[in-house]
Amino acid sequence: MTKTKHLLDLDDADRPFIEALIARARQFKAGVPNENIRLRGKIVLGMFFEASTRTTTSFAVAATRLGAAWIDFRVSDSSLAKGESLEDTMRTIRAIGADAIVVRHAESGFPHALARYFEGAILNAGDGAHAHPTQGLLDAMTLVEEFGDLKGRKLVICGDISHSRVARSSAKAAWLLGASVTLCGPPSLLPPSVPGWGFAHISADMDAVLPSADAVMLLRIQKERARGDDMPPYADLARSYGLTVARASLLKPHCIIMHPGPVNRDVELEASLVRSSASRIERQVENGTYLRMAVLERSLGSSTREHVA
């Protein structure tokens, strides 16, 4: 995966790959001369089959800062549902001409399917419950900014782990950089085997895992995903695995609070914690743009192009 121009997930990523992207993102954050001509002439299509505000905007800003053109390609899922094959859709897009597609889709594996039919770069902006690699990378960047070396640091991710693409990508990226990762949620929403996904600790007891955490990440409890026979009652999950001010007293003084957003206030995170000194939620968003610049440059930049051509 790390050898291709795509960014589909972090399943095959390694530490140098992640470190290089974070290092480049931090350079962009510090200021890189002539950044606005680095991807001049490149066309990046945003294909968002699922609603998204911050990820779309973040990618669009990142592309624009690098001099690329960002086009919102509003494809409705219905053309596929009506029987048009994915291959036909992708042929159309290829004919229109684009260098990269940033895609978000409700189905896990959808970007992988696109990658079969598109010669340019596919950048996954979230697929089902599978992966959200740029979120995972920007979370890792935020942790590195905070702690430097992540060796010995402990990240706790709380909530509906099973349905969370953020949990999968953020846990993987932090673990690759040396952090210890604990996934915390009710047993039905945790990975079925220990260790979770092959590398993470799992726990159903939030109060037991909070005291040793260096960073705690709350996941958005997705009302729209909760259905009667699939998920526990929304409020019950929030009460059991939400971070309240009372619970936050269990945290170490230096422990930071993260959330991929958007936050359901007083659901997974009590409102007063959102802008507390421990919160890094705005920092995550800020870092997202720089991280996505690094990702776009890697996929579309001239050095990559030589390899691809």
Next chain:
Amino acid sequence: MSGSNHDPRGNRDFVGARVIDPKLGLDAIRTIVVRRGVVAALLEGAPAATDSDSERIDCAGMVLCPGFIDPHVHLRDPGDPQKETLATGLAAAAAGGFTAVAAMPNTRPALDTPERIARLRAGAAAMHGTRCYAIGAITVDRAGDTIAPLRAMAAAGAVAFSDDGSATKSLKALYNAARYTLDLPQPFCSHCDDPSFADGLMHEGDTSNRLGVTGSPSVSEAAIAARDLMVAQATGKSWHLCHVSAAQTVELLAFARSAGIRVSAEVTPHHLQCTDEMLAGFDARYRVNPPLRTAADTAALRDAVASGLITIFASDHAPHTEPEKEPPLSHACVGFTGLEVAVAATFHALPNVELATLVKNYSSNPAELLGVAGGTLEPGSPADITGLYLGRPWTVDPHLFYSKGRVTPFAGITFQVKPALTVVAGSVIMRDGEIRAERTAATPVEQRSSP
């Protein structure tokens, strides 16, 4: 082999082969003497002089078995000729070494009336190839609510009943349908998959969780199997579990056997050896129902064959076009083409199971399940014969299939066992992968009579 296949008398001597007939306890070199489409004798050694009235077929190097019967195929006729037709499906069956198949009723429209049963049987008979039996739907349109005209379908020749493709939705309909047909020999064949897990795209387990793909757990199969076994127990109806895929279901089978419930079960070659890890790259080709599960499940299924809990093999031949098997997972149709690889793949999965058991599970056991002729080469039986080479390596190339379905998890795999000869009522309909001239001998397809 010499001479023409067009011998209306169906008089042939199959010479030089090792003949295995588990029902007769036979495993020896024999000549199978066929007269008028019926096995006339099993001779030690070749006849001294060839009867001028018969054709001599040299089968040296082959193992000849009672004709293989696949009790679970989807021929897509009527409704989906782009996936398969009777002609292509039955050609695939012949190529795969099958002398008979039983077609599941999930066609469009479903096989839920005596007219549709009769139409399928007549259409298949006109092909003069592999025999094709029909399985009728338990409920109208397989919708799971309203009991179909089961007795009229039985009279029209249905050999079993099933809502295969899904579980019968209403327990009450299933229970009353079983009682309604209690005096009929046609078994009920359960597709075990709870409808509430219909959104599952693969087996729910470590792989699906890692991928973030909605899964269907083993309990979705086992819970329906338990329900249907309770119906079998409560009614006394003879029952059959289709394509068992989960270790948990095997445990239920063991219980049912010990409780004296009249039930048999089948397993497919893919569930014997393929696992959910084949979908680790979101490969939609491997989407199938029931889903490929774990290595522990495949091991439990192989053990169940070895111990005699599972006594029947079935391909669950489910052809789709290649575009229909493309990603994303949710768009891909479920199922594999199976008829042309089933025998080789099954034998491959079970190297430690006796040859006689493997043969029985493809011949006399499905014959007994469906109440159809065949399953033995005992003199007086229809001359339905399957010939195999046991040690002839070949590599699966789906583009050489007669089936329109080309997607199989066994593409590119090299197998040792190769179907070499398919004989129906004394006529050679396949030799060495080549479909031969049509079967011409008049062959009454013997079935149990329905009251």
